[in-house]
Amino acid sequence: MARHSGTVAARNSGHEALRDRRVLKPARSGSDGSRWEHMNHERAPEQSPEESVAVAAVAEAELAARAVIETQAAVTAAARTVAETAAAAVQAVAAAVDANAAVASAAAASAAEARRTEARLTHEILHDDLTGLVNRRLLVDRLTQALARASRAGTTVAVLFLDLDYFKAVNDTFGHAIGDELLIGVARRLQESLRDTDTCARVGGDEFVVVCEDLSHASDGALVAGRLEAALAAGVPVGNRNMPVRASIGIAVSSAGSLPQELLNEADAAMYRAKGGDRTRSDDDSSDRFLTAGRARPGADPYARRRSDAS
Numbered sequence: 672m673a674r675h676s677g678t679v680a681a682r683n684s685g686h687e688a689l690r691d692r693r694v695l696k697p698a699r700s701g702s703d704g705s706r707w708e709h710m711n712h713e714r715a716p717e718q719s720p721e722e723s724v725a726v727a728a729v730a731e732a733e734l735a736a737r738a739v740i741e742t743q744a745a746v747t748a749a750a751r752t753v754a755e756t757a758a759a760a761v762q763a764v765a766a767a768v769d770a771n772a773a774v775a776s777a778a779a780a781s782a783a784e785a786r787r788t789e790a791r792l793t794h795e796i797l798h799d800d801l802t803g804l805v806n807r808r809l810l811v812d813r814l815t816q817a818l819a820r821a822s823r824a825g826t827t828v829a830v831l832f833l834d835l836d837y838f839k840a841v842n843d844t845f846g847h848a849i850g851d852e853l854l855i856g857v858a859r860r861l862q863e864s865l866r867d868t869d870t871c872a873r874v875g876g877d878e879f880v881v882v883c884e885d886l887s888h889a890s891d892g893a894l895v896a897g898r899l900e901a902a903l904a905a906g907v908p909v910g911n912r913n914m915p916v917r918a919s920i921g922i923a924v925s926s927a928g929s930l931p932q933e934l935l936n937e938a939d940a941a942m943y944r945a946k947g948g949d950r951t952r953s954d955d956d957s958s959d960r961f962l963t964a965g966r967a968r969p970g971a972d973p974y975a976r977r978r979s980d981a982s
Contacts, residue, residue, distance in 0.1 A: 799873040801851060802858035810872035810880055814931040817870075817884040821925060824885070828925040829892030831881040832938035833861075833899065834946060836917040838877040849909055856907035857916055864902040865895075879918075880935065889924040896920045919946035 718726070797809040805813065814830065821828045835857065842850040854877065861871045861879060870882040883895050900920065906913035921941025923934045 802855055802873050804858050804862075804879070805870055805872040807872065807874045810870065810874065810882070811931050811935075813870045814882050814934065817882055818925055818929055818931065818934075821884055822927070826884065827886040827889055827891070828929070828934070829883045829886055829889075829895065830923045830925075830934045830938040831883070831892060831896055831899070832921040832923075832935070832942040833879040833881070833918045834942050835877040836919060836946070841914075852909045853907060853914060853916070856909055856914075857903065860902045860905075860907055860916075861899060864898050880938070886924075892922040892924050896922055919943075921945050 797806060798804065799806050814828070817828045820826075835853075838850065838853070841853055854873070857879070858871070858873065861881065865871055865881065865883075868884060872880045872882075874880050881895070881899065883892065886892065900918065903916040903918055906915045908914075919942055921938045921944065923937035923941060925934060
């Protein structure tokens with residue numbers, strides 16, 4: 672009897688232990704209604720204080736490691752953002768520099784073009800379109816300056832007014848194109864016969880004016896006129912021909928107080944007198960080839976040095 676009771680007690684004790692290891696959990700399955708099923712549940716073993724501290728330390732270390740990783744990721748992202756911003760700033764600066772360089776280059780080109788345009792317009796205003804010689808406006812300015820220099824230096828200025836003879840016949844016979852070539856050739860011949868300090872201008876269709884300064888004597892103007900007449904008589908190349916040219920020349924010589932327009936008018940009047948006398952004189956008579964307004968004193972040829980230098 673005692674043995675049976677011990678067996679029953681042991682069996683009950685085993686059932687209690689088994690029941691302690693299982694818990695009842697409600698479960699639903701379709702339309703069968705509710706039922707209970709047993710699930711095994713292991714009781715967690717109790718930890719010692721040292722193990723608890725170690726577990727907590729490991730957890731904190733994991734959290735710290737995760738924070739470090741996240742911080743490193745944030746730093747890397749920030750560094751990438753800074754680098755991208757810096758690169759964009761560098762590109763913007765480079766673009767601004769290029770834009771400024773382009774603007775500066777365009778401004779320089781515009782300024783250079785403006786200067787060229789100004790120089791071209793100034794040249795067109797002050798020079799003859801056909802021959803490129805000085806026109807009347809610049810002639811008066813240069814004559815004014817020459818008279819001022821002559822007054823300070825005590826020298827003389829001569830104004831020579833040339834009018835081509837029979838130029839109308841050239842136009843009528845050969846046409847205006849040949850006439851223009853003749854005028855260009857005459858301008859070239861006159862310039863070749865003058866000094867660099869002299870001024871040669873075209874003031875009309877076939878009229879030219881030469882200003883010679885720094886002359887020692889009033890008669891020096893006649894010597895210059897003789898040189899110009901000889902240069903034109905030698906011929907001017909026009910097309911495939913060499914065309915001799917004759918010109919009537921009037922001379923006006925400056926004196927104290929001479930004014931530019933007065934000298935031009937005097938030389939013009941002397942030229943017309945010479946042209947009138949040229950119609951009546953013979954080719955062998957050279958005494959009235961050109962007339963001088965005012966007195967003439969003998970003097971040395973102011974172009975003698977130029978001839979000796981050329982030879």
